[in-house]
Amino acid sequence: MATTSRSDQTRAAILRAARERFAAHGYELTTIRAVAADASIDPSMVMRYFGSKQGLFDAALAAAQDAPEVDLYLPDLTAVPADQLAETLVRHFVQRWEGDPVDDALLVLLRSAVTNEQAATRMREIFVTQVFPALAAVLGPERAAGVAGLIASQLLGLALTRYLLRLPPVTALDRAALIAAYAPAVAAVLRA
Amino acid sequence: MATTSRSDQTRAAILRAARERFAAHGYELTTIRAVAADASIDPSMVMRYFGSKQGLFDAALAAAQDAPEVDLYLPDLTAVPADQLAETLVRHFVQRWEGDPVDDALLVLLRSAVTNEQAATRMREIFVTQVFPALAAVLGPERAAGVAGLIASQLLGLALTRYLLRLPPVTALDRAALIAAYAPAVAAVLRA
DNA sequence: TTTGTTGGCCAACGTCTGTTGACTTGAGGA
């Protein structure tokens, strides 16, 4: 536990501003100048701390991932009864997006992955190293292989329409209704 | 049917180049200079023809929508038996993305809507004026109101993971397998 | 008190962006 030196504080301020900007506008529309202004610092300091814009983006993503890795994107599913698997998945996913504090790592990543190939690559990595293994642990690797991608499609589709595009009929549902309505669809894929 | 004058030809060349660029890279990363180069024309001509970059984007979207409006985003569903509704929806959607010629209007729109608020607004308009009515015609307005948003989540999630993020397990499925695996999930939402 | 290091600011670079206006070309009607 190092004492938070002065540089650590501004470093953290830059990171916080960067996460907000990247989450709200994506990689390309986020400028180092704007991040620096949010952090009340000179743009050149951002370069000193993070090397480049891409370095800042990487750091902003990594900063949200310093929690224990296990239940990062999916919780431990082996303890969940099979008939509650789908609902658990949807609930966990929605809580990640709407929890307190809201975890903006996925928002950062998704908003940028659509137009930035590096971010898309990182998203694929997360799928392979985290989402797929969690499902494989409970479904077995061969069933998970056929199913995990379609689960991801459904959950990311939810995120896309509810948090990025903000389609009115999707944002209108409260959390409980959303989970109740969407879980059967996820369950249908799990049965395949 | 006016004779295709010289200006119509270059106008069409610009539009074609613009659609490809917008579809591949989204609004912000597409530059007028690059579009002009693809069309072998001076950048200033793009401005003469379309007024501004936003005007070019609007025209690129509208150009893909001059087909008869009825089955633009969804076909006529009233003739489809209830038990084939889900599969029809998924098949139609996948064919729109992978047909010959591939219809890049949705790709243009989706890639940009994630970071560009004007594109997102247009996407919401399309949902309200085209996707929702098609479902309401067969489900009735009150059931469609609760269901259409979740259908959109599922189908757009498919497009997101298969065509934009290119998640390997989703791109690996061939068209028939994809439709067969995903239709039950859509059916589950329709039953709600 | 001097010295070295750290955190920070300022000014500028080269490049790219959307956009504008003036100039040139070429074909078709009078």
Added chain:
DNA sequence: TCCTCAAGTCAACAGACGTTGGCCAACAAA
């Protein structure tokens, strides 16, 4: 044949971008 007007080129603008390097102030070690 000349004239006109549309189609197209060229050069430049003002601003924003990522990035760089030099300079300054404060503070701790010597």
